[in-house]
Amino acid sequence: MLGINGPEFLLLLIIGLLVIGPSRLPEYTQKLANIVKEVRRMASGAREQIKEEVGIDIDDVDWKKYDPRQYDPRRIIKEALLDDDSKPVSAGAPAAVATVAAAAAAHPPARTVERLPDGEPAPFDSEAT
Numbered sequence: 001m002l003g004i005n006g007p008e009f010l011l012l013l014i015i016g017l018l019v020i021g022p023s024r025l026p027e028y029t030q031k032l033a034n035i036v037k038e039v040r041r042m043a044s045g046a047r048e049q050i051k052e053e054v055g056i057d058i059d060d061v062d063w064k065k066y067d068p069r070q071y072d073p074r075r076i077i078k079e080a081l082l083d084d085d086s087k088p089v090s091a092g093a094p095a096a097v098a099t100v101a102a103a104a105a106a107h108p109p110a111r112t113v114e115r116l117p118d119g120e121p122a123p124f125d126s127e128a129t
Contacts, residue, residue, distance in 0.1 A: 004012070020028055064070070116122065 017025065
């Protein structure tokens with residue numbers, strides 16, 4: 001709970017009792033109970049509002065699918081580097097897709113590199129930074 005262990009919590013409780021005093025203690029415990037109830041009510045209201053706005057049940061969402069810890073950058077890079085560019089087209093693909101894929105594999109587009117003449121400075125946009 002907020003990085004506070006047992007002895008620290010007990011010490012804070014004793015200091016609170018001494019500062020507040022026994023006469024005002026019931027009043028402050030009632031205020032604390034009301035605050036906790038209000039926070040619970042607000043959290044419940046926020047959950048209901050999210051359900052209404054999003055239209056899905058939050059309990060039905062597979063949160064593991066959205067967990068960023070499942071993505072290992074080393075694995076992603078390895079798969080991208082070892083990925084074969086000439087993947088076979090599935091049998092259920094439309095014929096046009098299969099023809100375009102075969103044509104692209106047979107004649108890969110040539111890369112055109114534009115070079116500046118010697119001595120000409122590279123273009124620079126002062127507003128881009």
